[in-house]
Amino acid sequence: MNKIKIEVCAFSVQSVINAHKAGAYRVELCSNYPEGGTTPSAGMIELARKSSSIKINVLIRPRGGDFLYSGLEFETIIKDITIAKQLGADGIVTGILDSGGKIDIEKMKEVIKTSAPLPVTFHRAFDCSSDPFEAMESLIELGAARILSSGTKATASEGKELLAMLVENARGRIIIMPGSGIDSSNIKDIARTVKAGEYHLSGKSIITSRMNYVNNEINFSSFPSGGYIESDEYRIKQVIEILNGI
Numbered sequence: 001m002n003k004i005k006i007e008v009c010a011f012s013v014q015s016v017i018n019a020h021k022a023g024a025y026r027v028e029l030c031s032n033y034p035e036g037g038t039t040p041s042a043g044m045i046e047l048a049r050k051s052s053s054i055k056i057n058v059l060i061r062p063r064g065g066d067f068l069y070s071g072l073e074f075e076t077i078i079k080d081i082t083i084a085k086q087l088g089a090d091g092i093v094t095g096i097l098d099s100g101g102k103i104d105i106e107k108m109k110e111v112i113k114t115s116a117p118l119p120v121t122f123h124r125a126f127d128c129s130s131d132p133f134e135a136m137e138s139l140i141e142l143g144a145a146r147i148l149s150s151g152t153k154a155t156a157s158e159g160k161e162l163l164a165m166l167v168e169n170a171r172g173r174i175i176i177m178p179g180s181g182i183d184s185s186n187i188k189d190i191a192r193t194v195k196a197g198e199y200h201l202s203g204k205s206i207i208t209s210r211m212n213y214v215n216n217e218i219n220f221s222s223f224p225s226g227g228y229i230e231s232d233e234y235r236i237k238q239v240i241e242i243l244n245g246i
Contacts (some may be wrong), residue, residue, distance in 0.1 A: 004191070004243045007177065008231050009037070009202040015050045016056065019203070022236035026055035028093050028121075028200070033223045033229055035064030036124075039080050042087060047065035049088040057091035057121060058084040065095045067125035074107055076127075078080055081114045091118050093148070095125025103132060103138040112143055119145035124180070127152045127159075134231070136166060139174060144174040155181030160193045167196055184238040191246055199243070203236035205231045 008019035010027040019027050029048055031035035038061045045048055048056055062069070062076045069077065069117075085237075092115040096104040101120075112120050121138050126149050129135035139147060151159020156178040167176045167198065178190060179200030188201065209226035221227055 004196075004246075006236065006240055006243070007179075007198060007200045008236055009179075009200060010048075010231050011061065011202075011204075012038075012230060013044060013048045013051055016052050017238060018056065018233040020054040022203070022231075022233040023199075023240050024054065024236055026057060026090070027201065028057050028059055029089075030059035030061075030093075032064065038064060038124055039063060042083055045084055045089065046138045048181040055090040056088070057093050058089040059123070060084065060092055060094040061123070067095050067128060068099055069096060069107070074110075078110065081111065083117060085115070089118060091115075091121060091145070093121040093123050095123045095189040096105065097125055097129060100130060101128065103135050103142070105138060105142065108139075108144070110141050121146040121148055121177070123148045124150060132162065132166065133169060136174065137178075138155065140170075145175060146177055146198070148177050148179050149179035156190055156194075156199075157186045159207075160190050163194045163196070167194055182239070183225045184242060187239050187242050188246060189245060199239075201236070201239060202229070202231075203231045204234065205232040227244050 004027035007026045008024045010016045010029050011033050016027050029040050032038040037059050053140045053225040060077050060080045062073045085194050096107045098104045122144050128149050150156045151162035153159035163178050170176055177198040177200050178196055206227045207230050
């Protein structure tokens with residue numbers, strides 16, 4: 001198997017640095033872990049670019065929830081793509097569906113036009129599409145570079161059979177990149193089944209708050225005692241080493 005590329009979902013500038021140290025090929029830079037990722041701030045994009053030479057694809061998602069966007073939300077998407085390009089992004093990650101669960105062709109045409117010459121990854125909105133094979137063909141025709149998918153299941157491990165079918169049907173016309181729940185415990189099984197050339201993971205660890213004083217009546221974190229997540233260099237290295245041994 002040719003050298004496999006690892007993309008790390010990075011929710012902080014430090015996570016970008018950790019992913020680079022671990023040997024990842026690329027990061028997907030985003031904010032707001034509890035919502036599954038939203039657009040990072042301009043400051044975060046700029047500092048991530050200054051802090052590392054790793055390839056940085058920027059997530060463009062104006063809110064959590066579904067992938068059916070209003071006119072104002074779509075304007076926000078286009079504006080954020082323009083800003084990400086100006087700040088040195090290497091690629092754009094986004095996804096838009098219509099109310100019937102199909103790829104929103106007209107909006108995605110505008111996204112790809114605005115993103116050019118940067119490649120566009122259609123993210124896991126794909127897993128909410130009504131027909132993944134039809135959605136893949138639409139994205140190929142539109143000129144998207146890549147699809148991030150868990151095979152329409154909660155995790156890539158659960159969706160590995162469909163992911164393998166997508167890779168086979170794509171025939172190299174678009175990159176199918178499995179993601180969701182991938183770690184050192186399952187990457188070998190997923191990779192041997194799917195046979196993809198790229199994989200997406202967070203490699204996350206929970207960082208304990210360094211606060212000496214804590215008001216236990218209030219917690220602004222998704223984790224106990226004000227903790228937060230960070231991409232873990234060791235966890236990422238583990239996955240890369242396993243893939244290199246396949």
